[in-house]
Amino acid sequence: MASQSKVGRAVTVTILLLASAGIIFALLSFNQSDENVSQPQVGQAAPNFSLTNTDEKKMSLQELRGKVVVVNFWGTWCDPCREEMPRIQLMYEKYKDNGVVVVGVNIGESRVTAKGFADRLGLTFPIVLDHDRSVTLNQYKIGPIPTSFFIDKQGVVRYIYTGPMSSGYLETKIQTLLSQP
C-alpha cells in the first residue's frame, strides 16, 4: 500500500508524538505550580508566619530560630486538642529554659475564646491567632487537628504528628532535637 511515503509517515508520527509530549509537559508544569502549597514535609524548612498572640503582640516563627520549636495547631472546639494541652504545658515548663518554645496556633477563633481557654487550662506558652486561617489552610495545609510540627534549631521540620501526643512522645522528640546542633 503505497498510500504515503515512508518519509511522510515518519514526519507525521514524529510530529504527533512531539505534540503530545509537549502537551503533557505543559500540563504537568501547570499543575506543579498549583501543588507548591502542599503540607510542609519532614526535612523541609518550616514556612515562616507572623501572627499576633493573645496579648496582641506580633510573633513570627523566624525569630525563634536557634530554638527547638513545637508548633501545635488547635481549636477550642476540638476535644483531642484539649486533651493533650496539659501534657504540652508540662513539657513546655520542663524544657523552656533549655531552649524549647511551644507555639499554639489557634485556628480561626476570637482572642477572647483562645485566651479564656488558655487561662482555664493554665497554658503559659505563646498562643497566636490565625484568624483568617490562612496559615493553617494555605501554608501548612492542616487536615485533622491537633497536628504538631517539631522544628529543629535550623528551622527544619523534623517530625509531624497528627492526633493528641503522649508525654513520652513529646519528651523523646524534644530531647532528640535538643541534643542536635
Added chain:
Amino acid sequence: MTTVVRRRRTLTTWLWDFFASIKVAIVIIALIAISAVIGTILPQENFIPSLNPGAYYPQTYGTFGEIYYTLGFSHMYTSWWFVSLMLLLGISLIICSLERVVPLYKSLQRQQIKPALSVIQRKEIYVPAAGADETAVDKLIEELTRRKYKVRREGTSFMAERMRISRFGAYILHIGLIIIILGALSRLIPGWYVSKNIWVEEGQTVSVTGSEFFVRNDDFIVEFYDDGRPKHFETKAVIIDGGQETVKQSIIVNSPLKYKGFMLFQANYLPPMLRTLDLELTEKDSKQTLGKFTMDFSNMQTEYKAGEYTVRALDYFPDFVFGNDGPTTRSTDPNNPVLLIQVEGPGIEKPLKQWFFPLNQMVLEQESKYELVPFGGRMVETTGLRVQKDNGIPIVYGGSVVVLAGLVLVFYFQHKRIWGQLHDGVLHVGAHTSKNWFGMRKDMEKIFQSVGMPVEVSLNKRGKK
C-alpha cells in the same frame, strides 16, 4: 493493515504500524474505560470536604483509601498517565484514519470513466437497455445531473456519482473525537476550568474563585414547605468588578448568574446565625441604663465601653456545651453563644465574673448587680454559591457537532455510483452503492422512467440484499 514487507523497520515505521493497528486502539480505549471507572469508586479530590487529601483518604476509607490516593486515582482525570492515554488515543485515531483515508481518497480520485464492459456487467445492479442511442445517453446524463449526480463523460460512456463525501463520514467522526479530546484536556490549562463552592454571608463581599471580580450578597431568601423541605432559595447578588457594581441579579436554583465566562449557581445555604446584638448595660435593682453597645459575635472584642463602664469579655463559647471537663464549644459558629464577662467602672471596687447568655438560654442567680439586656440585633443567613467556569465546553460542543455530522454521513447518506456504456444499441448501465441497495434500485427505476425507458431493476445474484 500494512502488508508490505520491509527489509528493515525503522523506529518511526514501527511506531506508525503500532498506532495504525486497530488492536492497539481497542486496548487504549479499554484502558481509558477501566481508568475512568476506577476514578468513580471514591470521590475525586476536588469533591472532598478537606484540603488535605493525603490525610482525608486513609482516614475516611481506610487502607483502600490510602492505596487509592497513593496510586493517584484520587485525581485520575488530571493525572499524567490518564492524559497520556487520551493523547495516545488521539494519535491512534489520527494514524488509523490517515492509514485508511489516504488510499480511499486516491482510489476515488483515480476512478475510470470507462471501465471494461464486463466490469459493468458484473455490478450488483446491472441494466442492459436495448434499443438505445446516443440521445438516450444524453437524456440519461441530463436526468442524472438533475438528480445532483456528478457526471463525467467520455464519448458514449459516462460515470456518475453522488455523495462521495459519505465515504469519509467515519473520518469526519474521528476529527470530532479528536476535537472533544482536546476540549477535555483544555480543562487542565490554568484558568480554563473552575468548580468551587464559596460561602457569602448577607452583606458580605467575597472574591469569586479564579476571577478578578467579587460577589456581594445583598439578601438571601429561603422558603420552606410545611413539612420543612426547602421550596425556594434566592440570593440577591451583585457583581463588583474593578470597584464598580456591574451586575445585579437574583440567583435561583437552575438560573445561575453568568458573568465573564463564569457561572454562579445557587447551591447551598446556612441557617440564620446571630451576627450582632445591641445591648444595654443596666443595674438590676434600679433598672437604670448605664450604657449601650453593640457586640459582634463574629469578631468578639476583649472589652466594650458602655457609658462610663467597661464590659470585659473573659471567655467566649460561640457554641456552648457543657463537656466532661467543664464548659466548651462545639464549633466556631455562634449557634449557642455564652460569655463570661465582668463589669468594671465607677463604684466597682472588685469586679465580679458573671455568665452572660445573649439568647436568654439560661437564667442563673448571679451575685453581680449588673446585667446585659438585648434590645436589638441582626441575624444573617449565608448563601452557598457554586462558581463554575469551563472554557472547554464550546470546544467539546463543537467536536460533538462534527461527530454528529460524521454519524449522519455514515448512516443516512450513501456513495452512489452509476456507469453507462453504449455498445451496439444497448445501453449497459451498472450501479454501485455503499449501502441501501433497495434505495439504489428504486433510484435506477425512477431515473429510467424519467427518460422514458421503464425497466425492471433487480439485483445480480452476486449482489447484496
